[in-house]
Amino acid sequence: METTHSTVPGAGVLHDCQTRDGQQFRILTARPGRCEIFIYDPAEPDRAVARIVLEEDEADQVAEILHSQPITDRIAELERRVARLAASGR
Numbered sequence: 001m002e003t004t005h006s007t008v009p010g011a012g013v014l015h016d017c018q019t020r021d022g023q024q025f026r027i028l029t030a031r032p033g034r035c036e037i038f039i040y041d042p043a044e045p046d047r048a049v050a051r052i053v054l055e056e057d058e059a060d061q062v063a064e065i066l067h068s069q070p071i072t073d074r075i076a077e078l079e080r081r082v083a084r085l086a087a088s089g090r
Helices: 056-066 071-088
Strands: 002-008 012-018 025-030 034-040 047-054
Touching: 034 056, 047 056
Parallel strands: none
Antiparallel strands: 002 012, 012 025, 025 034, 034 047
């Protein structure tokens, strides 16, 4: 996926995304914790066809769903790595 980032003064950071298939969407991450997702019409790439507004906790839930590994598994893996590093440093 191709992504570019730009700052929108007074609004936050705009992440322009294009998938390998050419689908376009934008994510506006605003302060504090609000996120907006814009989906664009494939026939008219400058026309948004949908806007989804997420509060901080909702954006976190979506990120957890999209992440390839649940957070508990990621934390467990980090704990194993730290234990190995600590054991090898003795």
